[in-house]
Amino acid sequence: MLLAEPDDMNNIVEAFARVKRHAGEFPNHKAARNGARDPARPVGSFTVPTGFRSMDSLACWTPHRGAVSLTFDDGRQSQPERAMPAMDRLRLRGTFYSNPSGDDWRGRLAPWSEVASAEHEIGNHSLSHVCSSNLFGRSGGLEDRSTDNVEADILAAQERLRDIAPHQSHWTFAYPCYQTFVGRGATRQSYVPVVARHFLCGRAGGEHGFANYPGLVDLACAHGLTTDRMSGFEMIGLVEALATKGQWVILVFHDIDGSRLTVGEYDFSLLLEYLARRADEVWTAPVAEVARKVADFQSSQSEQPGRP
Ligand SMILES: [Zn+2]
Numbered sequence: 001m002l003l004a005e006p007d008d009m010n011n012i013v014e015a016f017a018r019v020k021r022h023a024g025e026f027p028n029h030k031a032a033r034n035g036a037r038d039p040a041r042p043v044g045s046f047t048v049p050t051g052f053r054s055m056d057s058l059a060c061w062t063p064h065r066g067a068v069s070l071t072f073d074d075g076r077q078s079q080p081e082r083a084m085p086a087m088d089r090l091r092l093r094g095t096f097y098s099n100p101s102g103d104d105w106r107g108r109l110a111p112w113s114e115v116a117s118a119e120h121e122i123g124n125h126s127l128s129h130v131c132s133s134n135l136f137g138r139s140g141g142l143e144d145r146s147t148d149n150v151e152a153d154i155l156a157a158q159e160r161l162r163d164i165a166p167h168q169s170h171w172t173f174a175y176p177c178y179q180t181f182v183g184r185g186a187t188r189q190s191y192v193p194v195v196a197r198h199f200l201c202g203r204a205g206g207e208h209g210f211a212n213y214p215g216l217v218d219l220a221c222a223h224g225l226t227t228d229r230m231s232g233f234e235m236i237g238l239v240e241a242l243a244t245k246g247q248w249v250i251l252v253f254h255d256i257d258g259s260r261l262t263v264g265e266y267d268f269s270l271l272l273e274y275l276a277r278r279a280d281e282v283w284t285a286p287v288a289e290v291a292r293k294v295a296d297f298q299s300s301q302s303e304q305p306g307r308p
Contacts, residue, residue: 066249078255092276123173204221225238230263232274
């Protein structure tokens with residue numbers, strides 16, 4: 001079975017030949033062939049020849065090695081009750097994505113004003129939290145929406161959330177149910193461009209065990225990693241495996257010690273203690289702060305001579 005079309009195969013073969021041709025110009029390639037490592041280059045990073053995007057992820061995070069963002073969806077009561085006090089004790093800050101829907105939204109979101117004043121980030125999770133009809137078994141979901149419709153819903157939420165965190169200058173978005181589309185079949189389209197127009201960053205979802213490369217991530221559709229029912233040891237393992245190699249891990253929480261989509265309080269505290277202990281190497285910060293650093297890193301990369 002062919003893994004790529006013939007044209008793609010030609011491109012791959014040509015690219016490989018180009019890398020081989022230029023290999024001698026790059027001291028690290030020589031060193032690698034001789035089994036030695038350039039002492040100036042940190043372990044876990046490599047740079048590819050001009051014409052390719054840099055993968056030197058560690059360079060983004062100096063003096064750290066990678067980043068973690070703790071994000072919380074849906075304005076669950078256990079967040080201000082359990083997550084926030086535990087984080088505040090260890091001086092760790094997170095991002096709380098809320099849906100300010102209903103006539104009582106002001107009263108319901110009052111605890112999140114305190115969250116915001118404790119220097120956590122408040123994020124937009126849309127007003128109506130519309131997901132696929134197929135998820136909840138009722139029509140009127142994303143399959144029946146347009147990009148204009150979704151945009152109006154997101155902006156209505158934004159107007160209210162500004163009241164909760166009036167001091168906040170940078171805003172990020174979390175796609176409800178990690179879903180980034182509207183329409184169905186041949187008319188289905190992405191609403192990522194809508195999020196790109198209004199937000200510094202959009203958090204989507206994806207495969208288990210993956211995170212974001214700072215030089216490559218599309219900030220309008222960053223990878224979020226769900227933590228539902230995970231043990232503290234598994235969350236620590238994921239962060240250790242990904243963030244210490246130059247990636248940005250965005251962990252997604254709903255409830256702490258809740259009934260559904262939850263992480264246990266003990267497991268959450270294990271993760272927090274680990275993050276506090278590893279603060280020299282792993283930078284824990286709200287999504288907007290990390291996204292700003294990534295955006296700066298991406299512009300500095302594109303300004304380098306010879307970059308496409
Ligand atoms: Zn949600």
